[in-house]
Amino acid sequence: MKFLSFLVFFLSFSTLAQLKLEYISDLSISSDNKLHGVLLGGLSGITKLHNDVYVAVSDDRGKHGVPRYYVLQITESDNKFTVVPKNWIELKNENGKSFADGDVDFEGIAKLANENILISSEGDPRKDPKVGPSITEYTLSGKFVKNWPISPKLLPTDKSGIRYNLSLESLAATEDGQYLFTVSEEPLLQDGSELTHISGPVRIFRYKNGELENEFVYMASAFPRKGKKDKGNNGVVDILALSSNKILVLERAYIENLNQNVIKIFEVDLTEAQDVSKVDSLKNLKKKKIKIAKKKLVFDMAPLEGKLTGEMKRLDNIEGLTFGPTLATGERTVVLVSDNNFSKNQRTLFVFLKLTGHQ
Numbered sequence: 001m002k003f004l005s006f007l008v009f010f011l012s013f014s015t016l017a018q019l020k021l022e023y024i025s026d027l028s029i030s031s032d033n034k035l036h037g038v039l040l041g042g043l044s045g046i047t048k049l050h051n052d053v054y055v056a057v058s059d060d061r062g063k064h065g066v067p068r069y070y071v072l073q074i075t076e077s078d079n080k081f082t083v084v085p086k087n088w089i090e091l092k093n094e095n096g097k098s099f100a101d102g103d104v105d106f107e108g109i110a111k112l113a114n115e116n117i118l119i120s121s122e123g124d125p126r127k128d129p130k131v132g133p134s135i136t137e138y139t140l141s142g143k144f145v146k147n148w149p150i151s152p153k154l155l156p157t158d159k160s161g162i163r164y165n166l167s168l169e170s171l172a173a174t175e176d177g178q179y180l181f182t183v184s185e186e187p188l189l190q191d192g193s194e195l196t197h198i199s200g201p202v203r204i205f206r207y208k209n210g211e212l213e214n215e216f217v218y219m220a221s222a223f224p225r226k227g228k229k230d231k232g233n234n235g236v237v238d239i240l241a242l243s244s245n246k247i248l249v250l251e252r253a254y255i256e257n258l259n260q261n262v263i264k265i266f267e268v269d270l271t272e273a274q275d276v277s278k279v280d281s282l283k284n285l286k287k288k289k290i291k292i293a294k295k296k297l298v299f300d301m302a303p304l305e306g307k308l309t310g311e312m313k314r315l316d317n318i319e320g321l322t323f324g325p326t327l328a329t330g331e332r333t334v335v336l337v338s339d340n341n342f343s344k345n346q347r348t349l350f351v352f353l354k355l356t357g358h359q
Contacts, residue, residue: 019242019267019357021299021334022117024079028310028346031340035085038065041342045109045171045238046072046320046335047117055140056320056337057089057109057119062101064342066090069109069119069142074335074350076325091119094144107169107319108238112137113177116145120182122167125156132156133168135182146157149212151205153188153280160190169319170250172241179244180207183218185235191282195234195253196223201282202236204270204293217282217292218275224253224262231256238321240334242358245270249295250321250336261315263336265299301355308349316349317341324352331356 019121033040042058049055057069068091073084091106093099108120116137123133132155137145154168155161162168166186173180184202187193190254204216229356234253241247246269253262274291276282306313316338324333331354338349 010258016275019298019355021265022354022356023304024333024354025081026304026308026310026349026351027081027083028308028350029083029085031342031344031347033085033348034295035070035088038068038088039342040070040085040088041340043070043337043348044107044169044319044339045120046066046337047109047111047172048320048323049111049140051091052325054108054110054322054335055117057106059105059107059339060111060342061105062099062103067099067104067106069106069117074325076327076333076352079327081350082323083350089140089142091138091142092144094147096143107167108171110173110179110180112173115140118148118171118173118180120166120168122165122169123162125164130161132157133162135168135171148207148210151203151277152211153190153203153215154184157189161188163194164191166194168236170236171248172239172321174241174244175323178209179241181239181241181247183236183239183249185237186220186233186268187282190280192198195220196232197225198222201285201292203276203282204268206244206270208244214275215277215279215353216270217276217285217290218249218295219247219292221251221253221264224255226255226258227250229257234262237319240321240323242267248298248321248334252317252318254317260305261317263301263315263318264297265296265321266295268296269294301351305353308351310347312347312349316346318349318351322334323355327354332358 019319044059046056071087105122134147169185187200199222270358273293319339320337334353336351340346
């Protein structure tokens, strides 16, 4: 009888411990909204600073304003969320001057233990000379501190490195600031094909105390083709660090002919994944017998398509992911945000999810 009681308790505990995400609500900000004279848009990454203060980086390369990040206040009461844009801060180059138009393509943002922020830029392999991706540390005032090391495998050449606009879209730090993660949005040239109709290996880069420590293989999903004429691609657009070995991975695909976004969140475990820092190419993974990161689908946004609040009911170009306010019940939340591409046909969409199974 005691064994049976223990078994029931164990099974109940196991069920409760499973990580789950559940939709709570959403809200939108129109694309014509201005903050202190500058359009609010292009939100590609978001992270929590402290209490109800958040920062979100814009991927504006200089067309609608200087490269910048926004300061937002996000609060919750009785499962109702509010987002109040407070300010924007210009991010300047290492000489303390404004970036020229097209110099950077900021995409990911993370908070460090020293209260500085890290911001990733995708680079541009089309330029001559080719521009590689970067991870840069800034003060909250937008002052350049230093560039962090990146893997040489990311540097663009004719046969290796990043693809244009499919580079370091993501960035996340553990809450103690000790570990940092970033992921290539799609496979590097030497690692495989674009994520059209087949899945492919992307590299998860893990840093510890500012130094690049490991590289792991994550199999990103294939483009979710529904019909023979469907065109588009899939990619990893952001991540959320749960611990030194577990992250949430946000994948987003865009079906061009249907003007439809397919957005999924996976729980990823790196515990048994093999370090591939010394593996130059990830092609023929089966022959190389490389242990890849384990992934499990924990949230699919498909049921929300056409049912969101506001004038626009459809899903949008979700690119940012972070922890949100803690509910009165003690449960944590996750905030998703979309990049509106400064388009009148899109909006800045915030989606709020309840997170269970994670302390």
